[in-house]
Amino acid sequence: MRFTYNQLKKYLKTNLNANEIANALTMLGLEIEDVEDICSPLSDFIVGEVIECKDHPDSDHLHLLKVNTGTEILDVVCGAPNVKKGLKGILARNGNIIPVNGMKLKKTMVRGYESNGMMCSAYELNIGEDHDGIIELPNEITAGTDAISALEKVYNLDVIYEGNVLPNRPDYLGVIGIARDLSAGGFGEFIPPQIQEIKSDYDSPIIVENKATEDAKEFNTRYIKGVENKDSPRWLVEYLKSSNMNSISALVDITNFCLHNINRPLHVFDADKIKGKLVIDYAKGGENFTALDGNTYILNEGDIVIKDDNGIQSLAGVMGGLNSSCSKKTKNVLLESAYFNPVKIRKTAKRLKIESDSKFRFERGIDQCCTIWGMEYATNLILDICGGSPSRICKTGKCQYQPHTIEFPVSYFEKRIGFDIPKQEMVKILTNLGCEVSEDKDKLFITPPSYREDIEGKDDITEELVRVYGFDKLPSVSVRPDSFNLVVDTKIIHKTILPRILAYKGLTEVYTWSFMSSKKELDTTTPSIKITNPIASDLDVMRKSIIPNLLDGIKSNLSRCITTSNLFEIGPTFYGAKPMEQNISVAGVRQGEIQLKNWQGAPRTADVYDVKDDVISILKVFGVSLNSIKLETTNLPNWLNPYKSASIIFANKTIGYFGEIHPLTLKKFGIKNTNVVAFEVNLDFMPDLKSKGTSKKRLIISDLLPVYRDFSVIIDENVLGGTILSEVKNANKEYISDAIIFDIYKGDNLPKGTKSVAIRITIEQKDKTLTDDEINVIFKSAIDKVVKLGGKLRDK
């Protein structure tokens, strides 16, 4: 809502200046987001008097002036056609900033003559449109007077506010409502508008039939004959301009003025363009309607329309029709003042995507009781500006507005807010807000005014009281508990621990959109979860996996010449379009050199074992060991390299994947000349962490050292390392506590299709020292297991 200080002052007697009013409004609940002050930039300007005016010898339009500033005489070169000796105008001196373009004025040479100032036009000072000539002030103003007090006498120097009207306060959509609230807040005295009674001696010749009284609750018209629709008077043009509305013609401007000023949407039909009766009815559906904005809309069944024998002339409350609109030729006008069902208006306008000031007000709810009053107010203006003779008002329907009374226990305020307002203060505030208040012991009975339909119950009263009395009176009471509460249960511990574990491992955390491009989905076996109104065509589905977004991340990093990306994200992934059909997942990608070229060793590129280790670290956070998961290398999704990837099975469920991204998938993402390894784990499939308590089993340390034995075998290259190790460990579960592979070799000196694997086993000595024989037996049992797998023991 854009309005001005002077507009407000018409309805408010106040001593507050424009800035104080802005602050008051913000604290009352109409947040002033912007104040356009045209005075302040003029504070350094003064009145200058032209005491000499000669033609510039080298120019046919420039003049050489001597300008009296009250304290000195300045040389000024001026090109304005209306400059003359004795003229008093606004002088910009060197150093002044010209409001219209922000330029700082400085001494210049104009065709050989020095100029030390500028006589300004209204346009240059941002106070008017006139830029053909400079401002001419009345003669009684003396040179040296400050510009603001001089201009005030001639120009409408105003302060424009931009206010953010919240949906619950439609009364703020009229200047009158804002003034009323300021007065209730104690910032001035409300001056109610005065309207003259309209005398009329005939009935409107246009018959109105309201077939939609259910939704067109009240529909009143008045015929005014013999009007002269012309350009609006200057004050009205200025008014509309400062409220960001264009002047069209006096009749239209008057309706816009009423809408903005007294919050009453109206409509004017050119009465001569209406054929037959005017009928308010529901659209049947499919009708075309050409609105004032020039667009043609197709209506739905149930839209409220106003039609005559020629067809639809207006879409109720939303926008008038082009066919019956007023023009400068309009001689007889039909003025409409109605009340429509807000929900109906909103539905129609939303579907047709029409924004209009009228619709904006109707859908939020306007004062139901001001239809007649608003019409009288507008009629007065029409008669004043356009003349004419008004008919009696033709009324159809009647708003069923019933004032309601709220029973408000005085103590309710303190119970909810935490401090007390004296009862008499409450009564005063509510009365100032336009409520009727009666008292009964510790209760108030409050009847809100018709323009505040948002005040429905006790809590609305509480809000009104605290807002007007002032939030600054609100005390501050701590909510710290006296008992201990566990804030983060172990179930969601990953929210704090997991990111840090991964960051320690060299992965950097990112946040990417929950949506992505349907063209980049990895899993095409399940349907996409489509967004019906995506913000961009490449963000049209909810992500089923985080990996595509991370691949996009690598792609953009590569285009930023970042050649290494180690990224992870923890966030939602979706498997359906219903609430709760989502999981929390962790995903990571590694691309590029994980170890850079360095003087101690060779560079190394991230490989699958890096992401496998990431997965192991993640599982560990949830107490899941490598032994309790299974890795499957068959039936992998096609976006993974089938020879370098695995799916992770835990408790018979696939909980995620790790591996190398398939080269064709990388191509789809535009990632060239590099490999990417990735992992993704569904954290919802992880077991709930249980608190492990505080005390651990007592530690017993054996003095006996473990024994290590190494051996190597030549074995079929398809026998997996994991199989060898688990066989070795199974050879003697009691004594072999660990087994690792410390070398793998493939080469020409080995039979084709084989590899050499070197294994070290750890033999634990428990309560006694083992003899060499005992150790050899254990060692041999381990070797035998590998031989059984087809391995051939290599010579030492």
Added chain:
Amino acid sequence: MIDKKEIIENIKKATTTSEIENITISVLGKNGQLTLALREVGKLSEEERKTKGAELNKIKTEIVSLIEEKKSILELEEINKKLESDKIDITLNKEKPFKGYIHPLTQVKEELLQIFATQGFRLVSANDPDIEDDFHNFTALNVPEYHPARSMQDTFFVEGGNLLRTQTSSVQIREMERSGVPVKVITMGRVYRSDWDATHTPMFHQIEGLYVDKNVTMAHLKGCLVDFLKSFFEVDEVPIQFRPSYFPFTEPSAEMDIRCTIQNGELKIGKDGNRWLEILGCGMVHPNVLKSVGINPDEYQGFAFGMGIERLTMLKYGIPDMRKCFETDTRWLSHYGFDASDVPNMITGLSRK
């Protein structure tokens, strides 16, 4: 005969530990001069044995100590020489491991958790879906269909009619449906609005707080938020103002501003600041919201608040462009991100360390 002089001379001349070793063997070894000489002593008469033996033993003692002395000198020399030959360039560094960073949003979420934990709020652990139905996102929050408040936030819809939650307030409803009252929880999560420019992204994060019990007043709301701001910005005094506002799910509703100055991206909070900066929205839970989840508003009442986590993060850590939060630019992430070890806690402080 033992040539003591020569032996001593040889010891003195030795320049390596192996020379000393050779001398030791030739003198004191199995067949060494001195060993043999001592063996010879046994063949002598008792008297001669006594004097000769004593003499030889004295020589032996002297030689042994000379050898030891010389040996330790040479050993030191040799070790030093070896160490010198292994001299390193101390200015070189081990290759830096790739470092990972914690995203500033995660850091701030953890700070918020720390603060609200001390105030006794529990973090909602599940039950907070991003895809919501109309009931939980709007209707139960006192926003009926065709209410103008719906257009305050441009909503994304998914096929099938559900929507992406426009605010975490939907979790209020789910949490009260699940665990009833009293309830004192916070939730943090992604929210979605169809808006994309310098200060808006189609997805951002909110923290939502809800405290409903029998006697929770708006004064508690203020106390809670003032305590929060002091802890979060680590200042003793936070000048604040509540400004009337409108949210369908609270009444009275307010927005909270802090008095501050922002200079070169740095936030300075204090009563001599030059502006009021909007920081969050809050209010008393609307009775209709309580009713929608079957709670009697005459018996229970409470407050709710919500704020944008990106905004808090940007303010606290002087981050200029919100959109960068959702890019994967590692230059930005390593600059504004946090070390894994920088775990925020209330004892060592909640700022960057």
